[in-house]
Amino acid sequence: MKIILLLCFGAIFFLSCKKKNDSACTPVTADTEASQIAAFCDANNISYTVDSNGIYYQVIDKGSGMTPNINSKITVTYTASTLDGVIVEQTSTPVSMPLSEFIEGWRLALPYIQKGGHIKMVIPSLLAYGCTGIPDRIAPNTPLYYDVVLLNVE
Numbered sequence: 001m002k003i004i005l006l007l008c009f010g011a012i013f014f015l016s017c018k019k020k021n022d023s024a025c026t027p028v029t030a031d032t033e034a035s036q037i038a039a040f041c042d043a044n045n046i047s048y049t050v051d052s053n054g055i056y057y058q059v060i061d062k063g064s065g066m067t068p069n070i071n072s073k074i075t076v077t078y079t080a081s082t083l084d085g086v087i088v089e090q091t092s093t094p095v096s097m098p099l100s101e102f103i104e105g106w107r108l109a110l111p112y113i114q115k116g117g118h119i120k121m122v123i124p125s126l127l128a129y130g131c132t133g134i135p136d137r138i139a140p141n142t143p144l145y146y147d148v149v150l151l152n153v154e
Contacts, residue, residue, distance in 0.1 A: 025131040025140045030054025030124035033143050037122045040083045040145065046120050055109050056122040063117025066153035068110045072099050075152035081145050083122070088137050088144070094151055103128050106146070115153045121146050 030053065037056050041048045048056040068074050075096040080089040099107055105123030113119050125131075125141045133140040 027126055027131045028124075028141050030126060033124050036083065037124065037143055040122060040143075044145075046122070048122070051108070053105075053108050053127060054124045055105055055127065057109050057112060058120045059112055060118040060120060061113070061116070063114035063150060065115035067114045068099050068150065068153045070100050070107060073097065073154040074099050074110065074150060076148055076150055078146055078148040082138070082142055083145060088134075096152070105144075106148075110148070110150065113150055115150060117150045119146075119148050119150070121148070 034050075034054065037054075038048075040046075041056050041058075046056070046058050048058050050056050066072070073096060075094045077091045077094050078089075079087060079091075081087045099110060102110075103123070105121065105127035108127065109119065109121045109123070122143060122145050125143050128142070128144045129138050129140075131140050133142060138144070
């Protein structure tokens with residue numbers, strides 16, 4: 001009898017601690033954010049190209065040498081902000097890590113430049129932090145602007 005009670009209490013405890021599914025947020029498509037992103041680019045003098053994924057980008061400097069791929073370790077400096085200008089992250093020293101550990105938008109857009117390159121990109125929320133966002137930093141369904149210098153590719 002004690003074992004059954006223990007199992008019941010354990011199940012109740014486990015279920016009460018389980019993360020609840022937040023169905024209040026529905027992911028949006030890049031098409032939904034297109035006019036907002038285009039207006040941001042126009043207001044900030046970003047001469048953009050739009051790729052097939054909905055990423056708006058401007059190559060400032062193509063760079064030379066290696067082009068990053070999903071298996072590359074990259075070293076970058078960057079600033080990330082919301083489209084209303086709130087800086088959500090800014091590097092004070094170069095950051096090195098595999099490209100595969102960055103958000104999907106980076107994995108898709110960084111190959112547009114090579115080592116030493118500089119790119120500005122506006123990434124639709126679906127290719128950034130989507131419906132989850134980052135609590136207390138990035139709201140759900142927030143497109144992000146990145147100004148990135150690719151210092152090294154390994």
